[in-house]
Amino acid sequence: MSEICKNWTQWLKQNRFAGQTPEMIEQTTRWLEAVRDVILVYAEIMEHETVIDIGCGTGLLAFKALELQDCKGKVIFSDKFQDCLDDCQKILDEMEIKEGYEMLQSPIEHIALPESSVHKALMRSVLVHVVNKQPAINEIYRILKPGGKLCAFEPVIRSNTRYWQILHPAFIDRFDDFKKAENEIMENPLDSLCNFDENTLKMNLEIAGFSIPDVKLQEVKSSYVVQPNMVKEWFVNPPSPNQPSTKERFLKYFDEPTVNKFMQDVSNYLTGRKIDLKTNAVFINATK
Ligand SMILES: C[S@@+](CC[C@H](N)C(=O)[O-])C[C@H]1O[C@@H](n2cnc3c(N)ncnc32)[C@H](O)[C@@H]1O
Incomplete structure (x- = not known):
């Protein structure tokens, strides 16, 4: 497993921007704020309500919910990992927010809250890190009050542009073998990152009991020129602290010299070239 990233706060603050130019970091930050704002518009938070940010990380959703409530309701910063909660608490202390x-x-998978205790559950990019989505969604349903809402965003990685789609076979050794391996990696049912899409999520929500959940697929197209070192960062940076990097995933299929040669071929072919990418995600708005 990758040693590059020790915990979630490090990943959220540094690794997720790895290989990006300052302009791209700025764009990613603006995009995160836009996603946050859509979730909060869906949630229609009222001052007195109890709101939970599940997998809050560094508090993207929870801090905005707190601001909207003007500290008059209750926002639960919730995460599996203490480093995330410590980070949020530090910011709250610095801002002298006490209530x-x-x-x-x-x-x-086991949220330590009673049944029907929360008005709104907010979440961004958490299910993508959970292998079994159904028990997690059942648990959100359990803690929501009748009429309560789950408002969330999840990336749908398996529908994104794959490496082989932006490469040219003539410039890549063993192109067909790497294409086959990449397709297998992206379709692995045991890999939380790519074992779901908008249809499976809708089904999970319905099974949990949400009536007519709204699951909107969003496809974003982007184009940019690949910068020196970007390809290496794509391969060695883990998608989360506890997940193997793309390089490590390919090492399950090929020996290290072969994967290194592939990375070099990809870098030689793409660096300086303009690429067009398709990125998919879903917005969820579901009522109990
Ligand atoms: C990609 S980050 C998203 C953080 C935050 N929601 C945001 O939008 O910036 C994923 C978050 O999910 C949390 N997480 C991962 N697995 C979890 C689990 N099984 N239960 C609760 N939280 C989890 C991580 O600690 C991390 O904070």
Whole structure:
């Protein structure tokens, strides 16, 4: 497993921007704020409500919910990992905010809250790190009050542009073998990152009991020129602290010299070239 990233706060602050130019970091930050704002519009948070940010990380959703409630309701910062809660608490202490929130260290699979205790559940990019989505979604349903809402965003990675789609076979040794391996990696049912899409999520929500959940697929197209070193970063940076990097995934199929040669071929072919990418995600708005 990758040693590059020790914990979630490090990943959220550094690794997720790895290989990006300052302009791209700025774009990613603006995009995160836009996603946050859509989730909060869906949630229609009222001042007195109890709101939970599940897998809050560094508090993208929870801090905005707290601001919207003007600290008059209750925002639960919840995460499986204590480093995330410590990071959020530090910011709250610095801002001298003492009320309107609680910290809850709890995995999504067993949220330490009573049944029907929460008005709104907010979540961004958490199910993508959970192998079995159904028990997690059942658990969110359990803690919501009748009429309560789950408002969330999840990337749908398996529908994104794959490496082989932006490469040319003539410039890549063993192109067909790497294409086959990549397709297998992206279709692995045991890999939380790519074992779901908008249809499976809708089904999970319905099975949990949400009536007519709204699951909107969003496809974003982007184009940019690949910069020196970008390809290496794509391969060696893990998608989360506890997941293998793309390089490590390919090492299950090929020996290290072969994977290194592939990375070099990809880098030689793409660096300086303009690429067009398709990135998919879903917005969820579901009522209990
Ligand atoms: C990609 S980050 C998203 C953080 C935050 N929601 C945001 O949008 O910036 C994924 C978060 O999910 C949390 N997480 C991962 N697995 C979890 C689990 N089983 N239960 C609860 N939280 C989990 C991680 O600690 C991390 O904070």
